[in-house]
Amino acid sequence: MYGVNKIPLDLQRESLSLSVNKNADRMEYFRECLGSKTQKLILSKQDEILICPVEPLNLPRQVATFLMVEFLREMMMQPDSKSVIYLTFPLEIGVFVGKKDKYEILDIFSLARAKYSLYGEPRNGVICKYWQSPVFLEEPQTNPLIEGIIQLNLINSSKNWVQVNKVLFNGNGMKIYYNNKNTSMKATMKILEEEAAEVEFNNSPLHRDMKKSPELFSTRRLSASARKAVMLEGI
């Protein structure tokens, strides 16, 4: 399903029904997913659409630019150490029209549950998309329509043991890669103190055959620091 799909297209997966029919110089798009429906008329002679995961920060409405993943079990990490863990994250799937480098978003849907949370205090915190994930030490198997995989490189640069319960990702700078089996992101969490960390995405796929999704949260005008998530209200 992920990748460039030829039209006409008819996809029936789990709770998802998606079809695109071509009629002369127009396309009729229909999608139904978990009770939400959308129907669009596209005036174009194009004969393909791109379906791929996008930043999971758009549904039901875009109110946050951060994703928080809370661990289902607490994790301790020793001082001056490095480790790699795997987490899951909720998927939002984008449907694009247009050609490479000039894609235009047509629709976004999700089969994953949406929930929001506050990181920090109401005065100076951030609203973020919330997701709970088990901590895996090896790459887990996930449902490619619902969950993606984050490979998280943990670096504890502090001189103390730290307890890590959650990680915050900045949507500006999210690099999502996909193939037909999986969706992935790679990130590095550098723990600075017991309560503080910096999280940044690595622009590389988990597997060689993965392709990069178009970025809806463009970072072209942002500095490197604006693409990081700085966690000062606990980790």
Added chain:
Amino acid sequence: MNLETVIYGKLTVINLIYAIAVLIIGLLLTHLITAYLKRNLKTKLNKDKLDLVIKGVYYLLITVIITWVLSALGIKLSGLLVAGGFLGIIIGFASQSIVGNLVSGFFLTIERPMKIGNSVNIAGEIGIVEDINIISTKLRTWDGLDIRIPNEKVFTSSITNYVSNIARRFEYVLGIRYEDDAAKAIQIINELLDKEPFVLKNPAPLIFVSKLDESSVNISVKIWAPISEWYGLSMRLLWEIKVLLEENDIKIAFPQRVNHTKN
């Protein structure tokens, strides 16, 4: 006509033409400079900061032009200051409120209790801040009416800013019948709130029996939501809770009184 002809005192025709030219060119330049700044700073500053800069530059240029024009007309500023001192006393008494508003406007700009676009309550007037200028603050009410509030009143009134924080809490109180199971009702409400995306996971909603009232067991539901979503959510959720409770045979209590009669 001789350009050196004296019109009044030492004011000649050429001086008058010069003063008018300075005034027209000055105003034109002021307009062009403020328009240029507005266009170039629009993406770099937010709206209220941009307004402040534009107004500052505008009034500075106007002051320079007026000084220049007065000088061209042969009016000495030192003389004006003496006359101004006397006039100032008279005008001061006459324009106390205007000066009060100006000073309040200045302090509001420094204190910044609200920004343009914020939803606020100022002295009982609720609306969205449309403009904060040096004399007054303009609100647009939810009914689409414009209200102008003098800055002195704004400064001395209590201001509630509904959107200064990124999340806020709202509350319902539901009265269920005494024969209903309050623990079950709390569980049902909790499950509903858990499914609702914009009911924040953290701070978690609080659901508890808050009062044993005359006719009902009152359950308080306190919910945190993103500031952009709380109002829509608060309008929708109460009915959804009521419907769900009734589907589970938990009813909202009506006022009732039990009368015991002997014989």
